[in-house]
Amino acid sequence: MGADRPTGGRRRVASRRVASRRPGARALLVAALLTLGCGTAGVLPLTLIPVAIDDQVRWTTPSVDGPAIRLLFLEEDRGTFPLYRDTVARLGGPDAVRGQPIHKDAWSTTVRVGDRSVALGLPGELWRFLAALGAIVVVALVRHRRRPPDREAADDQSARATSGRPSA
Amino acid sequence: MADVVAVAVAAVVVQLVFRQRVDLPAHVVAGGGGALVVAVLVPRALHRVVAAVAVVVVLVVAAVIEAAEVGLTDLGDVAFSGAGALLVARSAEEACLGGRRRGLVAAVGVVGLVVGFGLRHGR
Numbered sequence: 001m002g003a004d005r006p007t008g009g010r011r012r013v014a015s016r017r018v019a020s021r022r023p024g025a026r027a028l029l030v031a032a033l034l035t036l037g038c039g040t041a042g043v044l045p046l047t048l049i050p051v052a053i054d055d056q057v058r059w060t061t062p063s064v065d066g067p068a069i070r071l072l073f074l075e076e077d078r079g080t081f082p083l084y085r086d087t088v089a090r091l092g093g094p095d096a097v098r099g100q101p102i103h104k105d106a107w108s109t110t111v112r113v114g115d116r117s118v119a120l121g122l123p124g125e126l127w128r129f130l131a132a133l134g135a136i137v138v139v140a141l142v143r144h145r146r147r148p149p150d151r152e153a154a155d156d157q158s159a160r161a162t163s164g165r166p167s168a
Numbered sequence: 169m170a171d172v173v174a175v176a177v178a179a180v181v182v183q184l185v186f187r188q189r190v191d192l193p194a195h196v197v198a199g200g201g202g203a204l205v206v207a208v209l210v211p212r213a214l215h216r217v218v219a220a221v222a223v224v225v226v227l228v229v230a231a232v233i234e235a236a237e238v239g240l241t242d243l244g245d246v247a248f249s250g251a252g253a254l255l256v257a258r259s260a261e262e263a264c265l266g267g268r269r270r271g272l273v274a275a276v277g278v279v280g281l282v283v284g285f286g287l288r289h290g291r
Contacts, residue, residue, distance in 0.1 A: 027220035028257055035250035038227060042244025066188025082242075132185050133247055136178050136196070140254035143174065144219070 028144060032137045039133040043126050046084045052106035053081075057113075060094045068125045070094065074102075086123035092116070171259040172276060175200035175252055182248065192248050194287035195230065199252025201280020202226045207260035208274040218264040219257035226253040252284075 044050050046069065056075040063069040063082055070088045072081040091097045091113050100114040109120045179193035186192050203222035210218045230249035235241040253260075263273035 024216040024219060024261065027217040028223070028254070031220040031223035031250070032254055034227065035223065035247050035254060038243045038250060039247030042242055042247055046244075065191065066186070068188070080240075128185065129244060132182055133251055136182075136248075136251040137254055139174070139178070140251065140257060143171075143255070144257045 025145065029141065032141055035137055036130075036134065039130060043129050046082055046087065047120060047122055047126060048081070048083060048087055048104065048111060049109060049120055049122075050107055051081065051104065053102050053104045053111075056101045057097045057099065059098050060088055072097075084123045084125050086125065087120065090118055090120060092118070171200070171256040172280075174255045175280070178252065178255055190290075191245060191288050194284045195245050195248035196252035196255075196284075197280050197287065198284020199226050199230065199249030200256045201252075201277045201282075201284055202229065202249070203253035203256050203260050204263060204273050204277030204280065207256075207263040208270055208277065210264050212264060212266060215261055215264040219254075219260045222260045223250050223253040223257075226250055 053074070058073040058075050060070045060072050060083070063071050065082070068085050069082050070085055072083050072088070074081070088094060088097070091102075091111065097113055102111065102113050104111040111118050111120060175197060179196045182196055183190070183193045203219070203226050206222040206225045207218050210221055214221060227246055227250045230246040231241045231243070234246055259273060263270055
């Protein structure tokens with residue numbers, strides 16, 4: 001029984017063969033990383049950390065996306081900044097920031113609001129968002145990886161039949 | 169069928185985690201449906217990478233629709249569309265190869281899109 005088991009070298013060769021049969025798995029991994037990058041790029045600005053601001057706060061309002069997010073409006077009409085409620089709380093709360101000058105360099109973890117310097121952080125809501133997204137992506141990749149080999153062979157056969165070319 | 173269940177379970181879990189965000193499960197469902205529709209339209213020669221192609225197409229289309237509807241592209245929401253598309257990767261590959269179930273997969277994809285858009289705009 002032990003003699004039938006592949007050695008480390010054989011196992012590596014076998015795994016290389018499987019990998020070469022599944023270029024789709026690599027492409028899917030790239031797509032998964034793109035999805036995770038998209039999610040991270042989407043939620044990081046809600047912490048204000050990547051944003052550069054030199055303006056005055058007009059007001060903040062609750063977002064339609066729920067109580068965890070507030071919209072920050074600035075005096076100079078540069079659109080709105082959706083922020084985590086925790087980030088607004090760090091700035092002193094909706095009432096404290098209204099009318100205050102606000103200055104921040106891009107990717108700095110401190111922001112100046114009025115005469116106060118406030119340290120920014122990564123709120124729990126951000127980690128919850130990334131954990132939920134990451135869990136779905138990992139589950140999807142694991143489910144794809146567990147595809148039965150016989151179905152893969154059937155796919156190969158079907159592809160050869162449609163292209164009319166023999167396999168390499 | 170298993171992929172449809174996976175998308176439904178993921179949408180329910182996302183709704184339970186983010187109780188105030190009806191749009192996030194909507195993105196998961198629409199992303200899964202959109203990926204199936206894309207997979208049916210992609211040429212068979214690309215069947216090995218069709219799942220990845222479907223995910224990228226779903227991400228781009230979701231970003232464009234978000235920008236058109238909301239005025240700014242919320243990449244966080246868009247990512248959940250991509251996650252939904254990833255969940256149907258196996259079905260996307262099978263649908264691209266063709267067969268009798270191709271029409272059924274396309275129909276399921278359209279239903280997913282309709283349900284997703286319905287959830288997104290029905291709140």
